[in-house]
Structures are given as C-alpha cells and as structure tokens.
Amino acid sequence: MENKYHFACQLIREAGQFIKGRMTSDLDIEEKSGFGDLVTNMDRETQDFLIAGIKARYPDDAILAEENGVTHDIKDGRVWVLDPIDGTVNFIVLQDDFCIMMAYLEDGVGQFGLIYQVMADKLYSGGGQFAVVCNKEPLPVYQERQxxxxxxxxxxxxxxxxxxxxxxxxxxxxxxxxxxxxxxxxxxxxxxxxxxxxxxxxxxxxxxxxxxxxxxxxxxxxxxxxxxxxxxxxxxxxxxxxxxxxxxxxxxxxxx
Amino acid sequence: MENKYHFACQLIREAGQFIKGRMTSDLDIEEKSGFGDLVTNMDRETQDFLIAGIKARYPDDAILAEENGVTHDIKDGRVWVLDPIDGTVNFIVLQDDFCIMMAYLEDGVGQFGLIYQVMADKLYSGGGQFAVVCNKEPLPVYQERQxxxxxxxxxxxxxxxxxxxxxxxxxxxxxxxxxxxxxxxxxxxxxxxxxxxxxxxxxxxxxxxxxxxxxxxxxxxxxxxxxxxxxxxxxxxxxxxxxxxxxxxxxxxxxx
The missing domain is CATH 3.40.190.80 (D-Maltodextrin-Binding Protein; domain 2)
Known part of the structure; x- marks a missing residue:
C-alpha cells in the first residue's frame, strides 16, 4: 500500500504540471447540466492523464471518475475515485483555487486520499494507515473550538x-x-x-x-x-x- | 512623488515582515463594535509601525487610520489613509487572506494606493501617475466581459x-x-x-x-x-x- 500511496502522490503532482503547462492554451468550455457546472477540455485531458498513469501501473484496478461517465461500484474491489479539476469555474475565471482530487478504496474501505491545490502547490494527502499531511507537514487532529x-x-x-x-x-x-x-x-x-x-x-x-x-x-x-x-x-x-x-x-x- | 511612492512600497513590505515575525506570539483579541468586527494588538502595533515610518520621513503629512481614532479630513492637504490589517477575522482564524492597505492623497486627489496580501507576498500598487502593478507585473485595463x-x-x-x-x-x-x-x-x-x-x-x-x-x-x-x-x-x-x-x-x- 505504501508504494501505491507514493505512486498516487507523484501522479497527482505530475497531473498538476500537466495542467499548468497547458494553461495558456485556449479552453473549449461546455455546459454539463446548467449554470455553474462547466467542463473544459482540460478536465477531460487531465482525467485521461490520470487514468493512463493508473492503468499503466495497476491495470486491474477500477476507476470511478467525474468526466465521460467512467464509473464503478465504489464498494467493489480496488477502486480509484478521481476528480481531475475540482472547481472548474475557478479554473476558468480565476485561474486559481482549483484542485485535483484522488481517493483509493479497497472493498469500500478508504486507503488514502489526496487533494492537490495546483496553483498554491499544496498537496494534502494521507488517511487510512498514512498520517495526514500537507506537503509532508502533519495536519492537526481537531481540537474543540466554539x-x-x-x-x-x-x-x-x-x-x-x-x-x-x-x-x-x-x-x-x-x-x-x-x-x-x-x-x-x-x-x-x-x-x-x-x-x-x-x-x-x-x-x-x-x-x-x-x-x-x-x-x-x-x-x-x-x-x-x-x-x-x-x-x-x-x-x-x-x-x-x-x-x-x-x-x-x-x-x-x-x-x- | 516618485520617492514617496517607493517609500510607501518599501514601508508596506516592512510592515508585512513585522506582522509575520510576530504571528507566533499570542494575540489579544477584542470586540470593537460587535460580531465580526474584531481588533487585535497586532492591528494596533502594525498601525503604530506604519505611522512611525511615515512621521520619521514626512513629519508634516496627516494620517487617517482605522485604529485608535487617528483621523483627518481626507480632502485637507497631504493625507495618508491606513488600514494596518484588513481582514482581521481572516488574520485570527485563517492566518491568511489579510492585507495591509495604504493610500496617499493631496487635497483630496488620490496619488497612489497599495494593497499588500501579506501571506501571499503580493503587492498591488500604483494609481495616479503610476502604472498599476502586482509585484511589478502590470495589471490589465478592464476589458468587456459578460x-x-x-x-x-x-x-x-x-x-x-x-x-x-x-x-x-x-x-x-x-x-x-x-x-x-x-x-x-x-x-x-x-x-x-x-x-x-x-x-x-x-x-x-x-x-x-x-x-x-x-x-x-x-x-x-x-x-x-x-x-x-x-x-x-x-x-x-x-x-x-x-x-x-x-x-x-x-x-x-x-x-x-
């Protein structure tokens, strides 16, 4: 599992570079289901990038992802859950405050999760057997606040x-x-x-x-x-x- | 005016360093006029820091500032307008997304303004005779958008x-x-x-x-x-x- 976790941490950062390297290219923007639910060619290309990376290393793992109807029962076997660009409106309009997200489960049990704030270069990762960190700095366990x-x-x-x-x-x-x-x-x-x-x-x-x-x-x-x-x-x-x-x-x- | 502008750009960055250097010290937090309108000792100390800097260089200039009732008619002569920490709740709770702001006017006419996003180290400055920039990068003139x-x-x-x-x-x-x-x-x-x-x-x-x-x-x-x-x-x-x-x-x- 440790290899898989480190693989995921590396892949998500590579996907961030993939996006940054293409942020100057023109975006094709399309409405998915109405106001505020936009999708770009970058969402789809980034998802393809992630899926290609996972399938090359773990060809038998299943994938559930936001774009293109890539689906799988989350409780069935080894499943990756992918959101290639979360915050697509922010991506289009602000060119900031968007994230790539990945989660990995086995038989419905979460093994680890990753949220990568691409522009701020902050990777939140961990869960399951792994300490939860932001760029390797441990995150605090919740302490009572009003x-x-x-x-x-x-x-x-x-x-x-x-x-x-x-x-x-x-x-x-x-x-x-x-x-x-x-x-x-x-x-x-x-x-x-x-x-x-x-x-x-x-x-x-x-x-x-x-x-x-x-x-x-x-x-x-x-x-x-x-x-x-x-x-x-x-x-x-x-x-x-x-x-x-x-x-x-x-x-x-x-x-x- | 150019000297004054460069002086202001330098002073606001120094004030940012002043805040960052003290962010580990305990804050005394006090309500000013109710919910969401908090003030900290850091607001007051940062304002004192800015005023001391201005008064050392331009002793005859007037100052209008957020804390401690430092006031002056904005249309009367050479006036600095100061907000030592804008977004005090963000400063206290997020420790991010707060700014230092300065503006300088002569007889009511704006000469330049500065907004410094302290944690992101982004200084927006210019106006009057000066190009408006963020960290020296020119900012775009508004283009029609829907x-x-x-x-x-x-x-x-x-x-x-x-x-x-x-x-x-x-x-x-x-x-x-x-x-x-x-x-x-x-x-x-x-x-x-x-x-x-x-x-x-x-x-x-x-x-x-x-x-x-x-x-x-x-x-x-x-x-x-x-x-x-x-x-x-x-x-x-x-x-x-x-x-x-x-x-x-x-x-x-x-x-x-």
Whole structure:
C-alpha cells in the first residue's frame, strides 16, 4: 500500500504540471447540466492523464471518475475515485483555487486520499494507515473550538435558500466563506482554518477529504447525519465528529 | 512623488515582515463594535509601525487610520489613509487572506494606493501617475466581459439580506465568492479575476483600491451610483465603470 500511496502522490503532482503547462492554451468550455457546472477540455485531458498513469501501473484496478461517465461500484474491489479539476469555474475565471482530487478504496474501505491545490502547490494527502499531511507537514487532529470563534464555507445556493436550515447554524458562527470549490474548501477544514463545509456534491468531490478527515476527527455526512449514498449528488457537510450533535441541533426540524 | 511612492512600497513590505515575525506570539483579541468586527494588538502595533515610518520621513503629512481614532479630513492637504490589517477575522482564524492597505492623497486627489496580501507576498500598487502593478507585473485595463461569465465577491450579510437588491444582480452572474476581506477581494477585481465586489466598509477599506482602480477602468461608488462620503461606513461597490449602467439597472428600484 505504501508504494501505491507514493505512486498516487507523484501522479497527482505530475497531473498538476500537466495542467499548468497547458494553461495558456485556449479552453473549449461546455455546459454539463446548467449554470455553474462547466467542463473544459482540460478536465477531460487531465482525467485521461490520470487514468493512463493508473492503468499503466495497476491495470486491474477500477476507476470511478467525474468526466465521460467512467464509473464503478465504489464498494467493489480496488477502486480509484478521481476528480481531475475540482472547481472548474475557478479554473476558468480565476485561474486559481482549483484542485485535483484522488481517493483509493479497497472493498469500500478508504486507503488514502489526496487533494492537490495546483496553483498554491499544496498537496494534502494521507488517511487510512498514512498520517495526514500537507506537503509532508502533519495536519492537526481537531481540537474543540466554539462556533462563535469559527468560520464555515458554504455553497452559495444552499446559503441563499437556507437549505436544510444551514443559515440557523451559520448565523452562530464568526463568518462564512465561499471559495467556489469542494477541494479548496475541505482542505481548509483539514488544515484547521475552517470548522466545516456545506455543499451539494458528488462522491469524487468529497471522497478524498472524507478519507483524510477520518484520521483527524472529521466526518462527511448528509445534512441529517447519515452516510451519503456515494452514487448521487447530495447535500453533505464536512465537520468535526465532536460537533455533530451541536450542528444537527441547529439543522434539524427545519423544512427544506 | 516618485520617492514617496517607493517609500510607501518599501514601508508596506516592512510592515508585512513585522506582522509575520510576530504571528507566533499570542494575540489579544477584542470586540470593537460587535460580531465580526474584531481588533487585535497586532492591528494596533502594525498601525503604530506604519505611522512611525511615515512621521520619521514626512513629519508634516496627516494620517487617517482605522485604529485608535487617528483621523483627518481626507480632502485637507497631504493625507495618508491606513488600514494596518484588513481582514482581521481572516488574520485570527485563517492566518491568511489579510492585507495591509495604504493610500496617499493631496487635497483630496488620490496619488497612489497599495494593497499588500501579506501571506501571499503580493503587492498591488500604483494609481495616479503610476502604472498599476502586482509585484511589478502590470495589471490589465478592464476589458468587456459578460455578467454570466463573471464572478463577484460580496459581503455575506448583504447577500443574505439582499441589501440594495444585490441578489438580483448576483443571480445574473456565474458565481459568488466570499473571502472575508475588502483588500483580498478588491485586489482580485484589480487583477481581473472578479468582475466586482459589494460590501459595507469604511474609507480605509476602499481608498487604495479606488485610486488604483481608476487607472484600470474601475469605480468605487455607493449602491445608488454616488461618490461615497469618505467619512462613514457605507454600502459600496467596486465595479468596472463600463458596467455601471447595467449594474444599476439590476440594483435600482429595490426596497432595502
């Protein structure tokens, strides 16, 4: 497993170089399912780059990925979960604050996860048997903090519409941040900068953070505190396990 | 004026070093006027550092600054406008995404402005007779872009309460970002990453960006398109001048 982990750390950095080297080329931009859900040729090419790397080394492993309908049951055997560019709008408009994400599971058990902030060159990695680190610096296990002294990141639509009662919770906090991507936001939870994150996302958006977070005291759950289905886009939260009861007390009882 | 500008560029970087060198020391945190408006000993010490530097070189210049009630009529003579730490909550909680801001005016006319993103080591400077640059790289003059392809940053309370009708405008855009500071947000407008920014802020929060923005096609106005009063906390927007009519068409006619 250690070889596989180091292979993944190297591959994700190479994919970052691949993207950076092509950032001057013109992008073909296409809408996937509507407003804010854009995909570029770079997403697809980066995914192909990752898949080619994995298949060359581990030809029998399965892959579940964001683009082109590459799918596999996440609980069946050795599975890589890939998001080639998380935060595509940030990639297109800001040319910053986007991430590559990878997760690896065996029979549904997370072995490691990786979130690479490409432009900042920050690689968050670990989980399972591996220490969770950012560029080899260990990340802190969650220590109790009060809502009133903490920041949360939240999807703008969920905040605007008070989906699941998130505003009741967020109104207790010191402030809200919106960074426009799951990877950038959840890596700020893992580093202890944000207390938590709310969004409506897919398995490739959250699996890497979920695996890393488990080693540091965080959980990735639906807004009613259940395990997500790992199959559909769902409203989820990434918060400290020790805060689950308190968070649910603000969310529950609210008509969505 | 060129000497004064280079002096300011050097002083603001020294103030950044001053902050970084003390970021391990314990912070005394105090509420100024309520939730989210915190001040630390570091804000005050950094302001003292800036004022001492200015007074040593330009003893007759006046100063208007955020902390300790250091005030002066902005239209009267040679005036420095200082915000020692913009984004104090980010400074305390994230230890990132905060800025030092300086602006210099003579008889009410902006001569230059500076926004220094301390942790990213990015200095936005210029305006008046000086080219607007980030770390010496020229920043682009605004080029026409559509709302639907653009991101805006917005104060969370104004977004939640649809202050001034900002949501009617923001719903036309590709997305919303919240970075928790005027300096970090407005520097992303100056770099062309964001199309605009809405917040409720004071003169020291916006003067540097206003002076720099004028050279690149941006304007800093109240939500009804007027010049701010430069004296009180006001709801303002920092947008391309060429977009003013379009922006106002979404904002106006709305009961606040």
């Amino acid at each position: 809502l009133a002294q903490s920041l949360f990141a939240c999807n703008s639509r969920m905040y605007a519409q008070n989906t699941g009662g998130v505003r009741q919770l967020l109104d207790q906090c010191l402030g809200i941040r919106m960074y426009g991507g799951a990877g950038i936001s959840m890596s700020k939870v893992l580093s202890g900068q944000l207390l938590g994150y709310f969004s409506r996302i897919q398995v490739w958006d959250y699996m890497a953070a979920k695996i890393m977070g488990e080693g540091l005291g965080y959980c990735l759950l639906t807004l009613d505190g259940q395990e997500p289905d790992f199959k559909t886009r769902q409203q989820v939260m990434f918060i400290p396990k020790a805060k689950l009861t308190e968070v649910l007390s603000y969310l529950k009882g609210v008509t969505i | 709302l639907a392809q653009s991101l805006f940053a917005c104060n969370s309370r104004m977004y939640a309460q649809n202050t001034g009708g900002v949501r009617q405008l923001l719903d036309q855009c590709l997305g919303i970002r919240m970075y928790g500071g005027a300096g970090i947000s407005m520097s992303k407008v100056l770099s062309g990453q964001l199309l605009g920014y809405f917040s409720r802020i004071q003169v020291w929060d916006y003067m540097a960006a206003k002076i720099m923005g004028e050279g690149l096609g941006y304007c800093l106005l109240t939500l009804d398109g007027q010049e701010p009063d430069f004296k009180t906390r006001q709801q303002v927007m920092f947008i391309p001048k060429a977009k003013l009519t379009e922006v106002l068409s979404y904002l106006k006619g709305v009961t606040i």
